[in-house]
Amino acid sequence: MMFVTLSLNPAIDQTVELDELRPGAVNLARGALRHAGGKGINVAACLADWGAAPIVTGLLGEANDAPFNALFFARGIDDRCIRIPGETRTNIKLLDLGRGDTTDINLPGTAPGAEALDAALAALHAAIRPGSIAVLAGSLPPGLPAETYAELVALLSEQGARVVVDASGAALSAVLAAPVLPHAIKPNRFELEGWIGRPLPDQAALLAAARALVARGIALVAVSLGAEGALFVAADAAVRVHPPSIAVGSSVGAGDAMVAGIAAGLGEGVPLEALARRAAAFSAAKLQEAGARLPGRAAVEAIAATIHVEPLA
Template sequence: MSLVTLTLNPAIDQTVTLDSLTPGHVHRARSVWADAGGKGVNVACCLADWGLAVAATGVLGQDNAAPFSQLLAAKGIDDRFVWIPGETRTNLKLLDASRGDTTDINLPGLDIGPSTIEAVRAVLADLTGPGDLAVLAGSLPRSAPTDTYARLTAEMKRRGARVVLDASGPALAAALAARRESLPDAIKPNRHELEEWAGRPLPERADVLVAARELQSRGIALVCVSLGAEGALLVSSEGAVRALPPPTRVASTVGAGDALVAGLVAGLHDRLPLPDLARRALAFAAGKLSRTGANLPGRAEVEALAREIRVERLD
């Protein structure tokens, strides 16, 4: 079973740590570091840390592709990125040390044309077949059609691959509007993204559960709603569960949602039952919170975290 991640709008994430963030004031940084990232890249890094063979593809600007090439080589990830002229964007992340939260400033990405998308499609066709797992993650470049993920998902589903989608806004809406046979196999919206799709507020956990079940009943095998500090809610044909994370020392929240997706993929790879799948996903996220960048602690530590995670049946 092959694993591949797609990142069409990657970024170099520059994280600046501040004692506290006060809008309108001058700040003195405590530290600064940069990570080659983007959602699919982060997912691939976590899967590689777990010990799984994974390929990563997408689009990189050739003028500053070196940090990505170095990262993927260091992690042992099969680098299948398409390079085009220009620079990959840089995103600024302001980490408030007093509160442990992060303010993101995401810059526009590269403009990509039909020929570049066709090159990516060819890579995905080469990497995915029956039973393989593909992760489509992150925002689309501003020049990419809104239905890009929907089209790629449909093509890979026709080849027998399973697709995990982590997207938002119009790109997610287009993918969820597809015919049943072309829907992604798993999605990971947060509460706000689920509210956007549902077209209504979802203030209570019961409301989130109803909306997640609506999506699952439409044909999405696994719906995982990330709820931040409240954990995650998962719905599949096996039922519904809520997983609660253990107390965790937070080094950086950057990439925690991507680690959650990686945990889902690792669990799907091992065909875990729903409660164990939830534990692994939350353990990946908790493990990543203790690290900067898209890095997991060792497998033994992640497995120990999984044993600490409480899973509640919601049936």
């Protein structure tokens, strides 16, 4: 199975560890870690740890691409990203060790030139084969219209790919308003509420919103709920996964790991319950690791065996 990810606005994630985050005060850090990141990059890294051989496409700043080059080499990831002048943006992740949560400070990135963008999209289309799983994930760089992912969904679907989208805001709204819909999406509660325009305070409301999207033609809607688990909704079934109680190293990239688990499940054609368990296990396993990394296939499968999957009526 061929997995292809697109990262038009990747980032180097700098995670700063704090005993306690105190806004408006001087904070003394325990330490800091830097990882090549961005949603599409993270998804590819987790798929590689699972044993797949993903292809990454997109844009990288040539001035600081060393962390990405090292990641791709170490994980056996096929790098087809286009280098552009300047640096890839750096995102700051403030990890409050006392609370166990992370505050993100994400920079906007650099507007790409038309020639570089065309080259990146050409590389994406060249990598696609019928049956490929194509993952479009993350924010769009400045200057690109919100309809960019929606247009790509139509083009990639025409090539025979099953497209998984993990986007938010205007980009997600454009995808969901387009005549050709993706095969799967993974909004979190807040992204789904932002699209639908009202609070979704409980499971019944979330399930109804997800089922409405499935009825419009999306094969799989996964709604991530953080520590509360996730809903996985298809045309013939719906389930809720309850994550295991584990020690959390960093939540950075946990949602991207879930997308990787969804892609892996789709690629292997597993039933909904098994796909949901695997996606939740990817996410839980990532919580034990720094950066976009899984502890290995056997460890992920062991976590999956502990995850409770609840069928929903």
